[in-house]
Amino acid sequence: MEKSSFLAPGISLFLLLLLFNVSASVAAPTAESVYTPFLQCLRNYTSEQVSNIVFAQTNSSFSSVLQAYIRNARFNTTSTPKPLLVVTPTREPHVQGAVICAKNINIQLKIRSGGHDYEGISYISDQPFIILDMFHFRNITVDVRNEVAVVQAGATLGEVYYRIWEKSKVLGFPAGVCPTVGVGGHLSGGGYGNMLRKHGLSVDHVVDAKIVDVKGWIFDKEGMGEDLFWAIRGGGGASYGVILSYTVKLVAVPEVVTVFRVMKSLDQNENVTELVLQWQQVAPHTDDRLFMRLLLQPVSSKVVKGQRTIRATVMALFLGGAGEVVTLLEKEFPLLGLSKDNCTEMSWIDSMLWWGNFDNTTKPDALLERDLNSASFLKRKSDYVQKPISKDGLEEIWEKMVELGKTGFVFNPYGGKMSEVASDATPFPHRLGNLFKIQYSVNWDEPGVDVENNFTSQARELYSYMTPFVSNSPRSAFLNYRDLDIGTNSFGKNSYEEGRVYGVKYFNDNFERLVKIKTAVDPENFFRNEQSIPIHPGHDSTGASNSGAAKLLHFSLCWKLTVKVGWLLFLKFIT
Structure with a gap:
């Protein structure tokens, strides 16, 4: 009896400790615990050596592979969460195996194709994760x-x-x-x-x-x-x-296209406000062969030292000759003052180099350059404008931009074909009724949390200020201009309510159809990220790694293992 009384608390303590350790290992996988089972699974699936496409954190090439396609320097710091593995498939079976093996070991899979996701969600996560980097798939x-x-x-x-x-x-x-x-x-x-x-x-x-x-x-x-x-x-x-x-x-595309760039500055008695008013009337309604992007930036004044002013830049592509577009805009957009001297005729492929900021002597093969490890610090946001902004409104906006200091706008005109395609033809809904899309843009060069907070807060403040001038109910956003400020989904919860916050902004009325499709094709919500489509609220997402059902299953397995090991040790001790 004394022996039994002595053993019971000891075994109980042992069982609790073992349960804690096993549960911790399930809840928090490490690079070491994931690499071997994942590699073995992938090897078994593909029946080939795959160690050369799986990079663990201990691999000397891990950092270079990870950082090569990080396109926003905000997410290339020592504190940025790192993947446990980076998988770089070269063949389709590698991709299939990576999905199966990541699902088998119940770890999140992030998918990266070029790394330009503005919020980096293709290569960062606050949960243990693996990156499936598709850069070899370039045929x-x-x-x-x-x-x-x-x-x-x-x-x-x-x-x-x-x-x-x-x-x-x-x-x-x-x-x-x-x-x-x-x-x-x-x-x-x-x-x-x-x-x-x-x-x-x-x-x-x-x-x-x-x-x-x-x-x-x-x-x-x-x-x-x-x-x-x-x-x-x-x-x-x-x-x-x-x-x-x-x-x-x-x-x-025509054999000859025309590009031009015209700049106007508020401090040089150039009426930027009237220019933008006229741009709003012309750019979304003119000949659909003409795309006139408008950049609005707070810059240092060349007239008054130490002061800021607003610079407007119209960048354009016309699918035709210079003479035709000059004649067109002399009539429709006289405040631009376009002349043939502003225009350059070239081939379509050369126009893509021009838009990519290459100089005029650059050969087309420069488009093959991937510019690895060339990230800058940036923050982007988006809006849609459905009614022209008034003169008073624009002048108020200029004041706010100058006050903030660096955040600028890119106005992208719609109309033409964009007004002819139904809003539900694809999940992208922002068609007829939108005059132009706004991209809020701020870049900076210095690292540091305080610097980042300064610039990102500028972008957010300008975004807030623009509320009266943009779409509402919902205030729409563009998925390719990823912005976590407009809502995120907590991992493991698969919250339809949270997903709807950003989902309706990105997809408007198309969101519900996307939820239905997601629920049908991925009912366990394996493919998920901070702004993924959630499954239907009436569906039990048992596959989400941190869902209640998953936690219960892990606890049950851990408890069974603990009892079995404890019982074996007990039998060994008493015999």
């Missing part, structure tokens, strides 16, 4: 006869433009002006560029796709069905699976 096949291209998700826009140009001088593709943006994220979020008024969004030209689903299966458009195909053309592919490639329809 592009151009079929000139049928005017289509099959583009893998890890290719960059610059590579797409170059490969099209190699095969044809009169075909192009309507997508972004930054050549290092990855195709996977750009197209799955909507994608737009300087031909959107003529040809609409990038996703308006997607005719097929390949995706790896939560079970590791590969589907094309026919196999995945119309609903999922609809969702991954503007609804964010990373909520539903891993995009392998998109097949896109190419568009005709």
Whole structure:
């Protein structure tokens, strides 16, 4: 009896400690605990050596692989959460295996194609995670006869433009002006560029796709069905699976296009306010071959030393000759004062170099350069304008911009093709009724929490100030301009209520259909991030790593293991 009385508390303490340790290991996996089982699983699935595509934190190449495609220096600090592993697949079975193995060990999978996600959610998380980096998936096949291209998700826009140009001088593709943006994220979020008024969004030209689903299966458009195909053309592919490639329809471009840049400054007696008023009347309604982006920036005055002023810059692409666009704008936009001296005629491929800020002597193969490890510090936000901003409103905005110091605007005009496509044709809803989209933009060079807080707070304050001038109910936002300020979803909760906060802003009335599709294709919410599509509130998300059901299952398994080990030790001790 005395012996039994002595053993019971000891065994109880042992069981509690063992339970704590096992539970902790389940709740907080480490790089060491994840690497071996993941690698073994991936090796078994692919039946090949895969250690050369899986980088643990102890690998000497881990940091260079991780940092290569970090495009926002805010998320490249020592305090930034790091993945336990970076997986760099080179073949489709590697992607399938990565999904299956990450799901088997119950760890979050982040998917990165180019790293331009403004909030870095393709490569950071506050939960233990693995990055599936698609940068090896960069093959592009151009079929000139049928005017289509099959583009893998890890290719960059610059590579797409170059490969099209190699095969044809009169075909192009309507997508972004930054050549290092990855195709996977750009197209799955909507994608737009300087031909959107003529040809609409990038996703308006997607005719097929390949995706790896939560079970590791590969589907094309026919196999995945119309609903999922609809969702991954503007609804964010990373909520539903891993995009392998998109097949896109190419568009005709003229042999000669025209670009121009005209600047006006408020402090040089150039009526910037009247210019912007007229731009609002012209840019969304003019010839749909003309895209006139308007940049508004607070800058140092050249007239009064030590003071700030507002500079307006109109950057444009016209799908035609200089004489035609000058004649057009002399009539429609006289305050711009455009002349042939402001214009440069060139080929479409050279215009993409011009928009990418390359000099006029640059050869097209510069578009193949990926500019690794070239991140700056930045913050972006977005809005939509549906009614012209008045003169008084603009003058108030100038004062606020000068007061804040550095945050500027980019106004991107809509109209043309954007007004002809139905708001539910794709998940991207911001079509007819929107005059232009605003991008709030601030960059800085110095690291540090205080510096970052200063500039990000500037952007947020200007965004708040703009409330009376932009869309409301909802106040809409653009998914490709990722902004965590407008709402996030807590990990493990799969909160429909939290997801709806940002979901309705990004997708308006299309959000509910996306939730329905998400619930059908990924009912356990494996593919998730801070702003992913949640599953339907009536569905039990047993697969979320921190859900109540998952925690109960982990506790049950741990308790069974603890009792079994404790009982064996007890039997060994008494015998």
